[in-house]
Amino acid sequence: MTKTINWPIIKTNMSYPIEPYKVKVLNSINILNRTERIKALQKADYNLFKISSEKVTIDLLTDSGTSALSQEQWSQMMLGDESYASAKSWERLEASVKNFTGKKEIIPVHQGRAAEKIIAEILLQKNDVALSNGFFDTTRANLEHRGAICLDIPTEKILNPSQSRLFKGDINIKKLQRLISKYRKQIKFILMTLTNNTYGGQPASLKNVSLAGNIAKKNGLLFVIDACRIVENAYFIWRDEQKKRGNIKNIVRKLFSLADLAFMSTKKDGLANSGGFIATNDHALATQLRELVVLYEGFITYGGMTGREMESIARGLEEVVDLAYLNHRLGQIIYFHNELAKIGIPLINPPGGHAVYVDAAKFFPHIPKNNFPGQALVTALYQEGGIRSVEIGSLMLAGSAKNELVRLAIPRRTYVQSHLDYIVEIFKKITANKKQYKGFKIIWQASSLRHFTCKLKPL
Numbered sequence: 001m002t003k004t005i006n007w008p009i010i011k012t013n014m015s016y017p018i019e020p021y022k023v024k025v026l027n028s029i030n031i032l033n034r035t036e037r038i039k040a041l042q043k044a045d046y047n048l049f050k051i052s053s054e055k056v057t058i059d060l061l062t063d064s065g066t067s068a069l070s071q072e073q074w075s076q077m078m079l080g081d082e083s084y085a086s087a088k089s090w091e092r093l094e095a096s097v098k099n100f101t102g103k104k105e106i107i108p109v110h111q112g113r114a115a116e117k118i119i120a121e122i123l124l125q126k127n128d129v130a131l132s133n134g135f136f137d138t139t140r141a142n143l144e145h146r147g148a149i150c151l152d153i154p155t156e157k158i159l160n161p162s163q164s165r166l167f168k169g170d171i172n173i174k175k176l177q178r179l180i181s182k183y184r185k186q187i188k189f190i191l192m193t194l195t196n197n198t199y200g201g202q203p204a205s206l207k208n209v210s211l212a213g214n215i216a217k218k219n220g221l222l223f224v225i226d227a228c229r230i231v232e233n234a235y236f237i238w239r240d241e242q243k244k245r246g247n248i249k250n251i252v253r254k255l256f257s258l259a260d261l262a263f264m265s266t267k268k269d270g271l272a273n274s275g276g277f278i279a280t281n282d283h284a285l286a287t288q289l290r291e292l293v294v295l296y297e298g299f300i301t302y303g304g305m306t307g308r309e310m311e312s313i314a315r316g317l318e319e320v321v322d323l324a325y326l327n328h329r330l331g332q333i334i335y336f337h338n339e340l341a342k343i344g345i346p347l348i349n350p351p352g353g354h355a356v357y358v359d360a361a362k363f364f365p366h367i368p369k370n371n372f373p374g375q376a377l378v379t380a381l382y383q384e385g386g387i388r389s390v391e392i393g394s395l396m397l398a399g400s401a402k403n404e405l406v407r408l409a410i411p412r413r414t415y416v417q418s419h420l421d422y423i424v425e426i427f428k429k430i431t432a433n434k435k436q437y438k439g440f441k442i443i444w445q446a447s448s449l450r451h452f453t454c455k456l457k458p459l
């Protein structure tokens with residue numbers, strides 16, 4: 001039976017959850033006029049990656065590394081110990097990560113993809129196979145760089161983007177079993193990305209993660225978790241299970257307990273602007289990983305991070321499991337999603353943990369795929385409101401694009417209700433004049449990852 005979603009927002013009669021913080025330090029934002037924005041777009045060849053952040057009013061390009069730090073994080077950063085080896089800040093970070101994950105062996109890295117590179121080098125050889133609910137693009141790139149084959153097997157629930165189903169981030173268990181039989185000799189590990197960023201930031205259920213973990217164990221495979229947004233994922237589990245499983249921290253620990261190996265970019269649920277770690281209970285594996293950390297990242301007690309950064313992460317991992325923070329974080333995204341849905345914007349349902357995704361092909365039905373409806377919406381949002389978002393469709397993914405999406409990623413603790421309401425107003429404005437936007441053609445592109453640097457021309 002289809003389970004539809006009706007998340008309760010927060011214990012208040014308001015539809016928007018009150019921000020559980022007040023402003024203390026200002027980061028002014030520029031509000032350019034429309035003519036200035038048109039000029040900026042022309043200068044950037046209609047590629048938003050090339051627009052100076054000073055010219056952006058609301059930046060929804062990513063939720064990664066863009067969190068606001070708390071006063072406690074800033075004050076703890078003053079205690080940053082910048083000693084090369086065994087600094088106090090490392091001891092604080094190690095203790096905090098142990099407490100967060102329940103794992104015994106903690107290995108620091110400077111960000112998520114560094115962990116991916118090191119794990120790939122230890123675990124994979126040419127033609128090995130890894131299976132996932134959804135490899136994030138840097139994860140896939142690092143594993144494929146070793147010559148491995150990465151197969152995404154998301155649940156079939158993902159096939160209907162507009163239908164609201166719980167836990168669309170699950171892995172497809174039947175396909176998982178089938179592929180293990182098919183590639184028995186080549187398979188090295190199963191990886192669960194929590195939440196599943198590649199498929200709309202959707203969470204996976206505890207049942208699904210446990211099942212996948214058991215299958216890995218039965219087949220002698222490693223079970224790996226990409227834990228970038230594990231707390232947001234845990235919050236969805238907590239809501240669904242009527243809070244029966246105790247607090248969020250317990251659910252996070254339960255999820256980690258299922259993994260033989262986990263890695264995390266702390267730029268997301270670490271509530272920090274940088275950093276990452278690998279965690280395991282396997283001492284022999286940890287020893288191998290540490291050898292590569294010394295080679296690529298720095299000594300094993302800083303992994304490419306400064307003492308200050310380690311302090312901000314240590315504190316961030318404590319703050320992120322706070323219920324007041326999470327009620328607001330997820331409530332804010334649900335509110336934004338609901339307000340856009342109310343004015344008829346076609347969206348991926350339900351909202352994921354860190355972003356709202358617009359179905360640009362439905363929004364601009366008059367723009368064919370090869371003229372990039374997603375990019376047309378991205379540039380329209382900038383032109384009309386100085387809003388920066390990102391196209392995830394034919395421009396970014398070329399022939400492999402399944403949908404023409406625009407992602408509106410929400411940085412943590414950074415924007416408030418009026419910012420979101422402003423974006424809704426800009427959407428109304430664009431909706432009223434849809435036909436004026438005609439799409440683009442590419443006039444120059446790099447040989448790979450073309451969306452970062454390509455030049456476009458409006459039709």
Ligand SMILES: Cc1ncc(COP(=O)(O)O)c(C=O)c1O
Binds near residue numbers: 276
């Ligand atoms: C699911 C997922 N895994 C891995 C990464 C890579 O992390 P980083 O950007 O810190 O290298 C990201 C970054 O966005 C991500 O979303």
